[in-house]
Amino acid sequence: MPRHRFTQADVAAMAGVSQSTVSFVLNGNAPIGVRISEETRNRVLEAIRITGYSANPVAQRLAGGRNQILGVFTYEKTFPRGGRDFYGGFLNGIERAAEQLGVDMLLFTSARVVDGRRRLTRDGWQRLGLADGCLLLGQREDQSELQHLLDTNYPFVFIGKRVSEGGRLPYVGADYVEATARQVGRLRALGHTRIGYVGPQGADQASIDRIDGYTRAMRADRLPLRFVDMHDAQAGADEIVERRLTAILVAPEQSPDEIVDALGQRGVRMPDDVSFLLLGQSHHLRQRDVSWSGFTVPREEMGARALVLLSRIVDEDSRAASDSRSRLDDADLHQMLPCPDVDGTSLAPAPISERTHP
Amino acid sequence: MPRHRFTQADVAAMAGVSQSTVSFVLNGNAPIGVRISEETRNRVLEAIRITGYSANPVAQRLAGGRNQILGVFTYEKTFPRGGRDFYGGFLNGIERAAEQLGVDMLLFTSARVVDGRRRLTRDGWQRLGLADGCLLLGQREDQSELQHLLDTNYPFVFIGKRVSEGGRLPYVGADYVEATARQVGRLRALGHTRIGYVGPQGADQASIDRIDGYTRAMRADRLPLRFVDMHDAQAGADEIVERRLTAILVAPEQSPDEIVDALGQRGVRMPDDVSFLLLGQSHHLRQRDVSWSGFTVPREEMGARALVLLSRIVDEDSRAASDSRSRLDDADLHQMLPCPDVDGTSLAPAPISERTHP
DNA sequence: GGGCATAAATAATGCGCATTATCATCTTGA
DNA sequence: TCAAGATGATAATGCGCATTATTTATGCCC
Numbered sequence: 001m002p003r004h005r006f007t008q009a010d011v012a013a014m015a016g017v018s019q020s021t022v023s024f025v026l027n028g029n030a031p032i033g034v035r036i037s038e039e040t041r042n043r044v045l046e047a048i049r050i051t052g053y054s055a056n057p058v059a060q061r062l063a064g065g066r067n068q069i070l071g072v073f074t075y076e077k078t079f080p081r082g083g084r085d086f087y088g089g090f091l092n093g094i095e096r097a098a099e100q101l102g103v104d105m106l107l108f109t110s111a112r113v114v115d116g117r118r119r120l121t122r123d124g125w126q127r128l129g130l131a132d133g134c135l136l137l138g139q140r141e142d143q144s145e146l147q148h149l150l151d152t153n154y155p156f157v158f159i160g161k162r163v164s165e166g167g168r169l170p171y172v173g174a175d176y177v178e179a180t181a182r183q184v185g186r187l188r189a190l191g192h193t194r195i196g197y198v199g200p201q202g203a204d205q206a207s208i209d210r211i212d213g214y215t216r217a218m219r220a221d222r223l224p225l226r227f228v229d230m231h232d233a234q235a236g237a238d239e240i241v242e243r244r245l246t247a248i249l250v251a252p253e254q255s256p257d258e259i260v261d262a263l264g265q266r267g268v269r270m271p272d273d274v275s276f277l278l279l280g281q282s283h284h285l286r287q288r289d290v291s292w293s294g295f296t297v298p299r300e301e302m303g304a305r306a307l308v309l310l311s312r313i314v315d316e317d318s319r320a321a322s323d324s325r326s327r328l329d330d331a332d333l334h335q336m337l338p339c340p341d342v343d344g345t346s347l348a349p350a351p352i353s354e355r356t357h358p
Numbered sequence: 359m360p361r362h363r364f365t366q367a368d369v370a371a372m373a374g375v376s377q378s379t380v381s382f383v384l385n386g387n388a389p390i391g392v393r394i395s396e397e398t399r400n401r402v403l404e405a406i407r408i409t410g411y412s413a414n415p416v417a418q419r420l421a422g423g424r425n426q427i428l429g430v431f432t433y434e435k436t437f438p439r440g441g442r443d444f445y446g447g448f449l450n451g452i453e454r455a456a457e458q459l460g461v462d463m464l465l466f467t468s469a470r471v472v473d474g475r476r477r478l479t480r481d482g483w484q485r486l487g488l489a490d491g492c493l494l495l496g497q498r499e500d501q502s503e504l505q506h507l508l509d510t511n512y513p514f515v516f517i518g519k520r521v522s523e524g525g526r527l528p529y530v531g532a533d534y535v536e537a538t539a540r541q542v543g544r545l546r547a548l549g550h551t552r553i554g555y556v557g558p559q560g561a562d563q564a565s566i567d568r569i570d571g572y573t574r575a576m577r578a579d580r581l582p583l584r585f586v587d588m589h590d591a592q593a594g595a596d597e598i599v600e601r602r603l604t605a606i607l608v609a610p611e612q613s614p615d616e617i618v619d620a621l622g623q624r625g626v627r628m629p630d631d632v633s634f635l636l637l638g639q640s641h642h643l644r645q646r647d648v649s650w651s652g653f654t655v656p657r658e659e660m661g662a663r664a665l666v667l668l669s670r671i672v673d674e675d676s677r678a679a680s681d682s683r684s685r686l687d688d689a690d691l692h693q694m695l696p697c698p699d700v701d702g703t704s705l706a707p708a709p710i711s712e713r714t715h716p
Numbered sequence: 717g718g719g720c721a722t723a724a725a726t727a728a729t730g731c732g733c734a735t736t737a738t739c740a741t742c743t744t745g746a
Numbered sequence: 747t748c749a750a751g752a753t754g755a756t757a758a759t760g761c762g763c764a765t766t767a768t769t770t771a772t773g774c775c776c
Contacts (some may be wrong), residue, residue: 003489007732023734031735036755049365057488057537058419059732062761065699069488077457079450092437099435104485105465109456110426126363126412169453223752365762376726381764388766393724417762420731 015047071131075138089299097307172306179339180213191350196226201249237262247275271348291344373405398544402527429489432498455665530664537697538571548706550605551709554584557609595620629706
């Protein structure tokens with residue numbers, strides 16, 4: 001039999017006051033018309049100290065309050081499997097922030113899985129209510145789900161840029177556009193002009209932004225775009241050789257190893273003949289010992305910032321009634337973090353031949 | 359304004375019955391004296407289908423029911439940091455099981471940190487009540503905390519063997535004793551006799567069990583024990599050379615790399631001169647490319663089994679009143695999983711010289 | 717036709733808290 | 747002197763559900 005834990009009523013009895021008084025003391029913010037004298041306040045606090053009382057988070061939540069739980073919903077499986085780690089970095093940052101904020105993390109592992117992806121269905125949706133708010137991670141969110149989120153005014157934050165829904169989706173993203181353009185700059189500075197791009201051309205924001213950054217930077221320098229199809233590593237390698245590319249920007253979905261292998265078979269060496277810049281960390285857990293140049297996505301920082309933002313949104317919501325003006329502006333709600341460069345061993349100056357005959 | 363979600367009362371109204379009837383239909387188990395006709399039952403179910411009703415887990419919990427949340431408490435930080443990954447494998451298995459059981463995972467990241475370790479203090483303790491039960495991971499649990507857990511009858515399961523508290527702590531552990539003894543057997547079969555042990559001699563169960571397995575196996579073969587102090591890698595390497603050891607069992611807390619390096623400097627090669635068997639996976643995230651022989655701890659399996667066990671305990675508890683006999687016996691409550699051998703490149707037959715002159 | 721099981725359900729209660737409405741007791745000012 | 751505030755609190759309510767106690771038919775036996 002679960003022994004009775006101290007409740008506000010217990011504390012109240014000990015302090016000789018009513019339960020509501022205890023609640024007011026605890027929450028600090030007594031509504032207009034309710035006042036607690038300093039003397040009573042102290043008696044209550046003393047009783048709390050003695051009993052070691054702490055609020056039952058379930059009851060808090062049911063009564064419409066906050067319960068210091070923030071949820072994490074991932075559209076794919078949360079933990080690394082099959083050699084791919086999508087969320088590790090983010091979770092790290094989230095945990096760090098959660099610790100600092102003093103909140104617990106709820107992973108929605110119960111959500112129904114459809115086509116290998118978790119869905120926020122009607123029943124799954126209701127479970128979100130367990131937490132004060134929720135972080136959303138992953139690519140394949142569903143339009144109707146988003147609409148529902150917005151409709152119900154449930155606090156949430158995306159990790160990763162989201163432009164749909166008229167910019168009403170709060171997110172913390174990585175600035176792929178700027179970072180990718182910057183990589184082109186690095187290559188230009190080393191004399192490269194024949195710069196290719198390898199990566200998916202999908203509709204996900206990361207792909208769009210990387211390609212955008214590549215396209216803009218190349219156009220600004222009046223260089224021709226060279227998209228290499230790496231569906232087949234051998235054919236792709238042939239194409240790279242044929243077009244005499246001296247540098248490749250590689251999206252992390254693509255395993256750069258294979259390309260390097262295929263090029264190696266053709267006598268083309270990395271980085272002397274072809275430089276590689278990786279546009280973010282590889283998702284593949286086991287990489288070989290190559291240290292790639294390129295940029296990294298500040299995943300930890302993104303996770304931490306997202307949780308902090310979510311926490312702020314939750315706070316705002318709870319005092320929305322009393323304090324009309326929202327303190328969260330567009331810059332808070334839509335954060336783009338810079339992606340720092342990485343200096344590895346896959347970047348070298350363009351071959352002399354290319355520099356003399358561009 | 360969070361739009362009103364469907365409640366049992368809504369469903370009841372639609373079906374023309376009372377809220378309690380809906381509750382009974384949902385839970386299936388109407389108490390003695392309460393009966394619901396098939397016809398009413400169907401009407402309720404139909405209303406549930408139409409509304410898409412699903413229970414509010416918070417209310418469920420407050421009312422003393424279960425809410426399909428299982429907690430995970432780690433004494434160290436949950437996610438990998440500082441190059442060490444303590445829990446990754448476990449979490450993987452836990453998540454898999456959670457998905458199958460249809461429960462959400464709550465990570466108690468809010469617990470107060472004392473001396474770099476999370477503590478289950480009075481306030482942290484109350485928060486456990488958010489979940490139906492909780493898994494405990496990590497080494498440094500506190501005696502009084504354990505007592506409290508037992509006193510309150512809160513459902514929990516340890517990951518990792520626990521022998522204290524008179525065997526009343528449920529756990530899922532790895533059989534280090536058998537696995538370590540088996541490693542001695544592998545070495546014996548290859549002609550080794552001068553077998554050393556490198557690892558902490560602490561009071562944690564894993565160390566105790568590994569040393570126990572080593573000691574027993576060596577004694578059974580009437581071989582002398584050789585504990586090597588690796589506090590200083592150089593001194594340790596000297597000792598290995600001096601004692602002419604041909605094989606070393608290494609606990610994973612110890613980084614085997616350093617030992618091999620130190621030995622290499624003395625012209626002693628792995629595995630030709632000295633074989634190494636690793637007693638479990640290394641916690642160090644970045645290892646070099648050596649593939650160690652030894653055994654692995656089935657962490658995923660442990661995590662999954664522990665969650666399943668926890669779930670069963672929770673279920674038992676809820677029907678403890680009606681069904682007096684407990685269906686969980688000692689073998690359920692104290693599971694030891696075998697640790698499969700790993701064939702790497704660090705194991706070789708004993709040098710000829712040692713075989714002829716043992 | 718009164719007592720009495722049985723069937724089929726509902727009403728009522730409480731979980732622990734936040735919040736709203738309400739109530740006493742003092743001041744003041746005119 | 748008495749209404750109008752101000753002060754300091756309490757009582758009451760409801761969140762959504764599980765559970766216990768109670769009620770209302772209906773058939774059946776003697």
